[in-house]
Amino acid sequence: MSKESRLDNGLARPEKALKGGGLLVLAVVAVLFPQFTSDPAVTNYGVLALIYITAATAWNIFSGNTGYISLGQAVFFGSGAYAMGIAARDWHLNGDIVFALLPLCGAVGALIAVPFGLIALRVRRHTFIVITIAMFFIFQLMAFNFSFTGGSSGLQSPFLNWPAATYNTPFYYIGLAYAAGSIVIAWLVRRSRFGLQLRAIRDDEDRARGLGVKTMRVKLAAFTMSGAITAMIGAVWFFYLNQVEPQTGFDPIFDLTLVLMAFLGGYGSISGPVLGALIIEPLTLWLNTQPAFNGGGLSQILLGAVFLIVVLFMPRGIIPTGGEIITKLRMRGRPAVIPTTTMGPVASAPTISSGGAR
Amino acid sequence: MGRELALAIVDGILVGGVYALMAVGLTLIFGVLDIINIAQGVLVILGAYLSYSLYTKAHIDLFVGLLITIPAMFVIGVFIHWAFIRRLRGTERTSMTLLVTYAVALIIEGILFKIYGADNIQISTSYTNSSVDVAGIYVGWIYIWGFVLALALVAFVYALLYRTKFGRSVRATMQDETAARLVGIDVNRVAALTFGIGVAVTAAGGMVFGATNAFNANSGYDLISRLLSIIILGGMGSVGGALGASLFMLTLESVVTIWQPNWAVLVYYAALVIVLLYRPAGLFGRKAVRAQ
Numbered sequence: 001m002s003k004e005s006r007l008d009n010g011l012a013r014p015e016k017a018l019k020g021g022g023l024l025v026l027a028v029v030a031v032l033f034p035q036f037t038s039d040p041a042v043t044n045y046g047v048l049a050l051i052y053i054t055a056a057t058a059w060n061i062f063s064g065n066t067g068y069i070s071l072g073q074a075v076f077f078g079s080g081a082y083a084m085g086i087a088a089r090d091w092h093l094n095g096d097i098v099f100a101l102l103p104l105c106g107a108v109g110a111l112i113a114v115p116f117g118l119i120a121l122r123v124r125r126h127t128f129i130v131i132t133i134a135m136f137f138i139f140q141l142m143a144f145n146f147s148f149t150g151g152s153s154g155l156q157s158p159f160l161n162w163p164a165a166t167y168n169t170p171f172y173y174i175g176l177a178y179a180a181g182s183i184v185i186a187w188l189v190r191r192s193r194f195g196l197q198l199r200a201i202r203d204d205e206d207r208a209r210g211l212g213v214k215t216m217r218v219k220l221a222a223f224t225m226s227g228a229i230t231a232m233i234g235a236v237w238f239f240y241l242n243q244v245e246p247q248t249g250f251d252p253i254f255d256l257t258l259v260l261m262a263f264l265g266g267y268g269s270i271s272g273p274v275l276g277a278l279i280i281e282p283l284t285l286w287l288n289t290q291p292a293f294n295g296g297g298l299s300q301i302l303l304g305a306v307f308l309i310v311v312l313f314m315p316r317g318i319i320p321t322g323g324e325i326i327t328k329l330r331m332r333g334r335p336a337v338i339p340t341t342t343m344g345p346v347a348s349a350p351t352i353s354s355g356g357a358r
Numbered sequence: 359m360g361r362e363l364a365l366a367i368v369d370g371i372l373v374g375g376v377y378a379l380m381a382v383g384l385t386l387i388f389g390v391l392d393i394i395n396i397a398q399g400v401l402v403i404l405g406a407y408l409s410y411s412l413y414t415k416a417h418i419d420l421f422v423g424l425l426i427t428i429p430a431m432f433v434i435g436v437f438i439h440w441a442f443i444r445r446l447r448g449t450e451r452t453s454m455t456l457l458v459t460y461a462v463a464l465i466i467e468g469i470l471f472k473i474y475g476a477d478n479i480q481i482s483t484s485y486t487n488s489s490v491d492v493a494g495i496y497v498g499w500i501y502i503w504g505f506v507l508a509l510a511l512v513a514f515v516y517a518l519l520y521r522t523k524f525g526r527s528v529r530a531t532m533q534d535e536t537a538a539r540l541v542g543i544d545v546n547r548v549a550a551l552t553f554g555i556g557v558a559v560t561a562a563g564g565m566v567f568g569a570t571n572a573f574n575a576n577s578g579y580d581l582i583s584r585l586l587s588i589i590i591l592g593g594m595g596s597v598g599g600a601l602g603a604s605l606f607m608l609t610l611e612s613v614v615t616i617w618q619p620n621w622a623v624l625v626y627y628a629a630l631v632i633v634l635l636y637r638p639a640g641l642f643g644r645k646a647v648r649a650q
Contacts, residue, residue, distance in 0.1 A: 069453045071460075119631055125452050126394050126594070130586045131634065134627045137583045145620045252579055256460055263457070300468035307461035311454055312445055 030176060034169045043168035045282045047240060050175030052281040054233040055254075056261040056273035057182040061189055062226035063259075064268040066219055067202035068124070071255045072132030073230050075116065075139045076109045078249030080231030081238035083108040085155035086148060094158045098239070099174070102232050109231020110224045117223040121216060124205070136250060143246035154245035157238055171240050178236065179274075182229050186270050189222070198222055202268075253303075257284075260303070264310045266320045280306075365495050366616055370609030372501040373570070375508040378604035380563035380581070381588045382512055382597055383556035386519075389532045389595030390552040393443065393455035397463035399582025401557055404466055405431055405564025406573055407474060410481050420483060420565050421503070427561040435557025438462055439550045463578060470575035478572040481565075504566035511562055512601060515555065519597065528552055532595060580623075587626040591633055 033046055055077065063070050083105045088098050120131040143149045162170065189195040197218045200208035209215045238244045258273075261280050266272030287299045314321040384398045395401075405427060412423040442462065446454045485499040519525040530538040531548050539545050567573065567581075588607055592599025607626060615622040 067453075069456070119635065123634055126388075126456065127590060127634070129453070129456055130394065130590060131630070133583060134587060134630055137579075138624065138627045141621075141624060253464075256457075256464070259457060297468045297471035300471065301465050302468075304461040304464035304468065307464070308442060308458060311458050311461070312442065 027180075034172050040164075040168050043172055045285055047168055047171045047175050048285060049278055049281045050172065050179045051233055051237050051240070052257070052261065052277040053179040053274050054175070054182045055230055056258050056277045057179070057186050057270070058226045058229035058233070059258045060262050060268070060270070060273045061182075061186050061229070062219075062222045064262060064273070065189065065195060065198035065202060066222060068121070068128050068219070069259065070132045070223075070226075071129055071252075071259065072116070072120075072136040073226070073258055074250045074252070074254045075132075075136050076112065076227040076230035077234035077237070077254060078139060078143065078244070078246075078251075079112050080105040080109050080234030081244040081249045082143065082149055082155065083231065084235035084238055085150075085157060085244060088158040089155065095161055098158050098160075102235055105235040106228040106232040109234075110228040112231075113224040113227030114220065116227075117220045121219045121223065133255075136252065136255065140246050140250035143250055149246070152246060154243055154249070155238075157242045157244075160239065171236070174236055175233075178229075178233050182233075183270060183274065185225070185229070189225075190270060194218065194221070253300075256307075257281075257303070260307050260310070264306075269320065272320075361494065362616055363613065366612040367609055368492075368495055368497060369501070370612030371605055372497070372505045373612070374605035374608030375505040375512075376563055376566045376570075377584070377588065377608055378601045379508040379511055379559050380567075381585050381592070381600040381604050382515055383559040383563075384585050385589040385592065385595055385597060385600040386515070386528075387553055387556035388589065389597075390528055391439075391443065391455075391549050392452065393459070394586070395553075395556065396456060396459040396582060397438070397466065397578075398557075398560060398585060399580070400463040400466045400470075400575070400578030401431065401434070401560040402564040402567055402581055403573055403575060403578045404434075404470065405561040406481070406568030407470060407564075408561065409565040410479065410568055413481060413483065420481065420569060421507070424507075424562055424565060427565065428558050431561040432554045432558035435554040436550050438557070439553035443553065444546065444550070463582075467575045467578060474575065476574055476576070478574050479568075480572040481569045483569070498570070500566065500569045504570065507562055507566065511559055515559065516597065518555070524548075524551070584623075584626055587630045590630060 034043055037043065055073065059070065059073050062068065084098070084101055087093070087101050087104060093101070116135055120128055120135065123131060143154075144152055149155070160167075189198070197208065197213045200211070200213055201215055201219060205215055234249070238249070241248075257280065261276030262273040263276070264272075264279060265274065265276030284299060284303065287302065380398065380402055384395060387393065387395050387398075408427045408430065409420050409423050412418040412426060413420055418426070438459075442458045443455055446458065483500075485503065487498075489496045489498045490502070517525075519528060527538065527543040527548050530541070530543055531545055531552075535545055538548075571577070584607075588603045589600050591607065592601070592603035607629065610625050610629070611622050614625050
C-alpha cells in the first residue's frame with residue numbers, strides 16, 4: 001500500500017495530468033472498442049476480459065486490502081449464476097427483462113457472504129484460506145446434488161432475442177459498466193476511512209483492534225461487498241456462456257486465476273488486478289484456441305509456470321516492480337546524498353495524511 | 359443393518375489409516391515450515407500414477423515398487439523445496455507459499471493430464487480383487503495390506519521424530535525456529551528433509567489410494583480438501599492429531615455413506631466449521647492458529 005501511494009505522491013503535476021489523460025484515452029478506447037469491430041471472435045476477448053477485471057477487482061476490495069487471501073470467490077461467482085438461472089426458470093422470465101434480476105443476484109451473493117464470512121473470518125492466515133477452499137467445495141457439492149440446481153447437467157440461461165451478429169456488443173457494455181463500477185468502488189474504498197481500517201487490519205490486526213477498529217465488522221463489510229459484485233458478474237457470465245454447470249460455475253481454477261491476476265498486476269493496488277486480468281484472460285483464451293494446447297493440460301502447466309515466475313521473481317507484481325525500477329532510474333541522476341534508509345519515513349509521511357482524508 | 363454398520367466402521371478405519379499417512383506428511387510440513395502444501399493431493403495422485411506405471415509397464419509389484427517410488431517422491435519433495443519454497447521470505451510468505459504450492463499442483467496436474475489423459479483408471483492386481491472373510495465381513499486384501507503399510511510408515515515417521523537426533527532437531531524447529539538456529543541446528547536442511555519426507559509418504563499413500571479408488575489427474579482436489587480438513591481438525595502440526603482425526607473422519611464418512619452416499623463428504627466440512635467455531639486451534643492443536 002505504502003509503496004504505491006508513495007509513488008503517487010512523488011508524481012509531479014504534469015505527470016499527474018499525463019496519468020489522467022492516459023486514463024481518459026483508455027476509457028475512450030474501451031467504450032469505442034466494439035465500434036471498431038463486430039467480429040464476435042474479437043469482442044469475445046473483450047467481454048471475458050471485462051468480466052475478469054470485475055471479478056479480480058472485487059477480490060482485491062476484500063483480499064487486497066485486508067491481506068486475507070480468499071480462494072473461495074467462485075462460491076459467489078457460481079451462486080450468482082445459479083441464482084439467476086433458478087429465478088429465470090422458476091418465474092418463467094425471458095428476454096431483456098432478466099437483466100433486472102442482476103441486483104437480486106448481488107443480494108444473493110451478499111446473503112451468502114455474511115454467514116460465510118462470520119465463520120471464515122474468525123480465523124486468519126492459512127486457516128482462513130483453507131476454510132474458503134472448504135466452502136468452495138461445499139457449494140460445488142450442493143450444485144451437484146440438489147435437484148433445483150439441475151445436478152451435473154447444470155442450468156441453461158434464458159433465451160435472449162438478440163441478433164447473432166452483434167450478440168456480444170450489449171454484453172461488452174454490461175461488462176464495461178460492471179468493470180468501471182467496481183473500479184470506482186475499489187477507488188472509493190481505498191480513499192475512505194473504511195479502506196484505511198482494512199489496510200490497518202492487513203498490517204497488524206491486533207493493533208488495529210486495539211486502536212478501536214471494529215475488525216470483524218469491517219472485514220465482513222468488505223467481504224460482503226466483494227461477494228455481491230462477484231455474484232452479479234457471475235450472473236452476467238452465465239448469460240454470456242448460455243449455461244452453467246457445477247464444475248464451471250464453481251471452478252477451482254477461477255479462484256486461482258483471480259489471485260494470479262491480482263499478484264501479477266500488483267497485489268493491493270487498484271490498477272494491478274485490472275492489468276493482470278487484461279494480460280491473463282486474453283492470453284489464456286488465445287492459448288486455448290491454439291491447436292497445440294488442445295486438451296487442457298498444457299495451458300494449465302503454463303498458468304502454473306507464469307504463476308511461479310510472478311511469485312518468485314516479482315512478488316509485488318508488474319506495476320509496483322515497474323514503479324520501483326522507474327524510481328531507481330530517476331534517482332540515478334540525482335546526487336546520492338539521501339541514504340535509502342531515511343527515504344522510507346520521510347516519503348511515507350504524506351501517505352498517512354492523504355490516505356486518511358475523511 | 360448391524361453388519362452394514364460394522365462393515366462401514368472397519369472400512370473407515372482401514373481407509374483412515376492410509377489417509378493418516380498422507381495427512382501426517384502434510385501436518386509435518388506445516389509444523390516445521392509453517393506452510394500448507396496444497397500440492398499434497400496431486401502428489402498422492404502422482405504417487406498412484408508412478409505405481410501404476412511401474413506395475414503395468416515394468417511388472418513390478420505394487421509393494422516392491424514402493425522401494426523405487428518412495429525415494430523418487432522424496433527427491434521430488436526436496437526439489438520442490440529447493441526450487442520454490444526456500445526462496446520465499448518476508449511478511450507475505452505464508453500466502454505466497456500457499457500460492458506457490460497451488461501453482462506446483464497445477465503444473466503436476468497438467469503434466470499428468472498430458473501423459474495419462476483424463477480417463478479414470480484403477481490399479482488392479484490379484485490382491486486388489488480378492489477379499490478375506492473376517493467374522494462375516496468381507497474385507498479386500500489391499501485394504502488390509504494398505505492399512506498395515508500405512509501404520510508401519512506412520513510408526514516409522516513417529517520413531518524418526520521422537521527417537522533420532524534428526525527428529526529432535528525437527529521438533530526443535532517446530533517449537534522455535536530462531537532458537538533452533540541459535541543452538542546450531544541447520545534449519546534449512548531440516549526444512550528440506552522434512553519437506554522431502556512429507557512428500558515421500560504420498561508415494562505409499564498414493565499406491566494404496568490408486569489400488570482402492572478410480573482416479574485421474576483431477577482427483578487431487580478432492581483429496582487435498584479432505585486432508586486439509588483432517589489436519590485442521592487434528593490441530594495443525596500435530597502428528598498424533600492427524601492420525602486420530604483421519605481415523606475418526608474416515609469412519610464417520612463411511613458410516614454416513616450408508617444413508618447418504620451423495621452427501622457423505624459434507625461431514626468433513628461440517629466438522630471443520632463446527633470445530634473452528636468452538637476451538638479455532640483444532641482438536642489436538644497447541645499452536646495458536648489465530649495468532650498472526
